[in-house]
Structures are given as structure tokens and as C-alpha cells.
Amino acid sequence: MSASQTSATLPLVQLTAFEGPLDLLLHLVRQGRMDIFDLPIASLCDQFLAHLAAMDALNLNIAGDFLVMAATLLEIKSRLLLPRPPVETVEECEGAGISPDDPRAELVQRLLEYGRFQTLAENLRTAEYDRQSLFFRPTADFRSLYSLPPRFGEMAAADLIRTLERILADVGAGERAVTSVRRQKITLRMTMRATLGAAEKAGGAGIALAQLIPEPPFALLEIVLLFLALLELLKQGSLIVAQEDFCGEIRVFFVPEAERSSLISNTEEGIILEAESVDK
């Protein structure tokens, strides 16, 4: 229950002591010593509504559940007022049941079940109490003995090399290795180096972007890395990317190191110009 209710008036505080509409109903039933299999719905409904009226200031989330129950009670009450179709009441007497045709049936079942779990909860409360009178030793902190701060040479350095050798050996076998090698194989740096190399080799004519794209089957990662590499190299000014016409071939040109720094601003202009030409 929220803190905002702590300043509430007395009946309200009493109401918040109930877990929900079922809890309140069970309380009313027990307090009024009502026969659960023949619930005096009219009286129960009135008492419930009286409690509900007292909690007008209550937070809507909680009140909502109570309102739904109030509506249910009113509905049952009204249905009980209707003339009942003739029913053979013989079977009703079987055990302490209630006829499924009775409008109260469902409510009674819910109350019975909820009441049962309240009893089970009370049993658990007893178990909790009993258990809390047993004392166990807490897990002692043995980390100082068996763990860090480490004793000098707690572990042999040879373990490190053995482990590393084992990992590297593992790389040669099994599925895990395949993924690890593939990931190891292509790094951004390597892609950048390869892209730059390809552009340089192509010379003044530049290289088509299509040629840079690896031949299938390729990993998605390779394409992503290629574009990251291109962006990074463009940023560095070591490449220029140009397109002759709209939807035309994209070519990548190598920028010799000597020309790079001076070209950066030009490159930017170039990109802007390209964009404009595309617009036209």
C-alpha cells in the first residue's frame, strides 16, 4: 500500500488492512457468522458497500478491485430477486455443496478457495516462525583463505600458457572454432588495409565499389566491415568516392598520402556537390 494512504482517516486504514475484496468478504462472512453455502447476499452486499463508501479517498488501483466486486455483488443480488426457474433441489443436498445454478455459486467457490489458501498461508506462517527459531551458521567468508587477495604464486604461470595453448588447439576443432576464426579473420583494420590497398593498386582510374564487395558466399559482417572501412577511410581523407551519374557506378579513388590533409575540405565539397547533382 502506498505511503500516500498513511495520512488517511481511521476507517480507511482499517480497509487497507484487507488484501482485496475477497479478503474483506471473507472477513465479513466470518465476522457475521454467515453460512457460506447460503450467503445472505443482501446483507453482505450492504456491508461491503458501506466499507467501500468509507474508502472514497483510496487509490484507484486498489479501489478498482473492490468496485468490481461491488458490481458483482449487486448483480448477484438482483439475480436473486428474479423468480428462479424450478430446480430439483435433491442434488443440492449432496455434501455441503451449492447448486451451480445459484447466482452465488461462483462467488462461494472463490471464497472457499481463497479461504483455503489463507489457511495454507497461516500454516506457512507457523513454519516460518518455527524455522526462524533455528539458527544456522552464515557462510563464512573463506575468500581470504581460498581466494583473493592471492597468495604469491597461487597459480602457476605455466597454467596460463597451458590454457592458451589449449584454446589455440581448440580453434582447430569443433564448431566453436569456426565462429571464432571467422571473427578473428576479418577485423576492421584488416578490411581498411585491404580496401586501401585495392584502391591504390587501381591507380588513377579508381576501383568500382562492386569490385570491393567480396564474392559470395560472404558473411554479413564482411559487408558491414567494408562499409565501416570505407567511411573510416573517407574520414581520414585517404579515399574519395565518386559517382558519375544518378544510380551510376560508384568508384573508389586512392588519395596519395601527400595530398590527404589538403584534400579533406575539398572532399567535403565534393560530397556536397555530388548530393546536389543527385537532387537535379
Add this chain to the structure above:
Amino acid sequence: MMDYKELSRIVECLLFVAGEPLSAKELAKTTETDEEAIYESLRFLRDRYTDSGLQVMEIAGGWQLCTRTQYAPVIGKLLAPRANRLSKPALETAAIIAYRQPCTQAEVEAIRGVASDGVLKTLTERELIREAGRKQTPGRPILYATTESFLHYFGLSCLEDLPPLDDDAEDMEAATKMAQTALAAAGAA
């Protein structure tokens, strides 16, 4: 073969230092014996502790050393334990899950008649319940079940130790079904 008296002393040490219940399997593995020998040594140990303030308790699927209940008041004077009881809603929810597990939040709420997400969160945080998969129904709601900590918290050695439902389980099953059907109908309306 190790002397069972000596084994019982070793088991005693292990139970003393572990700080959590140790299963027979774990004890057998650590002591490099078999579970049969462990059970024998536990019996012997339990007898030896008859006249002690402590006891060898079977709890949460294992064995643990703990004090006897009658000494709780004087221990409380030394330790001043926090009264950290579960709230009534938490206890109700725990009871429903314990007897109905695995069950969903909707099933808990159908019985309690109130929203129970907060309570479920609290119980999960205290590690008394845990998520146990998803129910294969629309929305695939989370299923909840009790944990080892739940057993320990209530001093139970296993779930079968829960007090039996006083009433006919069939009856209750029917009642739940009815409640659920009614709720579903209400939800559909």
C-alpha cells in the same frame, strides 16, 4: 574403507563450514566415499548430537547443522535477529505457488482476487520463487515455482513436506476452474 566414526567427524566439519545445506551426493563426492557411507555417518552424527544444543537437520534437499529451537530466545539476545517476516500478501502468494506450481500470475490473481505483480517481484527478489518456463497458452505467460531457498525459509526438507491440503483437492480444482472460467468470461465481456 574409512571408519564411519572418522567419516562422521569429517561430515561434521563440512556441515559446520558450509553455511548451506549439503546433499549426500556432495558430501560423498568431497569425502570420496559413497552415499551409503554418508547416510550411515549422518545417522551416527545425529545420535551423537542428541545431547547437544545443536542438531543435524535435513533441510532444503541436504543436511545442515543448526541450533535447537528451545535456545532461540537466548541466541536472540546475542544476535538480535531482524524480524523480517513475509507480509500476508507475500505469504498467500507463496502458498498458492507452493501448492499449484508451476503457475502463472493470472492463476495467482484469480485466487487472490487482487493484482499480484508486486508480490511476485518481492518473492522473486527474495529468491523464494523463480521463473520456471512459460505456459504454452496465448501470451506464453511466465510460470512460477518455488526455490531451494523457499524450502530453507520454511524449514522444509522437500516439497512433499508441505502440510497436505485439508480439503479435497478435486473440489479445489473444480473451484479454480470455475473461478477462471468466470474471470475469462468477465475479461471477454
Add this chain to the structure above:
Amino acid sequence: MMDYKELSRIVECLLFVAGEPLSAKELAKTTETDEEAIYESLRFLRDRYTDSGLQVMEIAGGWQLCTRTQYAPVIGKLLAPRANRLSKPALETAAIIAYRQPCTQAEVEAIRGVASDGVLKTLTERELIREAGRKQTPGRPILYATTESFLHYFGLSCLEDLPPLDDDAEDMEAATKMAQTALAAAGAA
């Protein structure tokens, strides 16, 4: 006057739960008896524990329950694995970082083939590795390097003391390459 046997059971409980030495004065105060009675009950308790794996020990101006020295090895077998010793994944990760430092999480994962963020966190918390700047690549990932504690833990005086990997790091590079070529070939076949 309380029966000294009953008092010894209470004292036993107190020593059990305290986890630190309790002085006779403290024990007398908690049990509302006098120190003379406490000494008597301690003597009785000590006798009762003669045949036990535990002992009542006078230590640091008080009394404490503890295990007998001869059982230390078997207790170690139980506790050592629990006391956060370096797990296999942690050892693997430490080995990679030691030989590849400074290196990023991605580089560790590339070699291990599994997500390694948890292990890196553990190693960082245990101060075996530390953050050593950022790599100047997109995303500027954290670089990891080993610490002084790492050297200490593995009994090294400096990083140069690390056993050489066949020859040097170049070799490892080559080994990886070979492996990957072989795999690529195997994959293509």
C-alpha cells in the same frame, strides 16, 4: 541455578552462531549467569567435543567453535571451488589478455568463441585485469591489460616472466592463421 549441562548447550549454541570468539564475560552476560558457571560449562563442553570433528578453542581472549586441524584438507576440497577461484573461462580470458595485452573484449571473444563480458567483469573486480585506455577504432572499445595482482597471483615478478608461447606472439598469430586456413578448407570441402 541453571544445570551446567543445560548451560553448556546454550553456550554451545552461542559459540556456534557467533562466528567470532566470545569472552567468558560476554557469555555470562548473555546467559545471565556468572563467569564461574561459564568456565564450568566450557570445560564440560570441551570434554563432550573430544570425539568430535570440531573443537572448543580458546582464542583471542575468548572461545570459539572450530574444526580440528587434521580435517583442513578435506574442508579445503569443499570450500576452495566455492571461494571464487579462477574458473576455467576466467583462466582462459586471463591467459589471452596476458599474451595479447592490451586487447579488447572483441579480441578475447574472437579467440574464445563465446561472450566474455561476465568473465572480464569478474577479472576486473578481482583486480587481475584493468582497463588500459581505449582502442582508436570505431566504437573506441575498452582495452584490457593485466595488473600487479595478476603477476602476484601467478607468481611472476614481471610480464617478461610469462612463459614464452613456443616462440613469441608472432607464432601465435601464425598458429591462428594456420588453424583458420585449415578450417576454411574444411568448411569449403
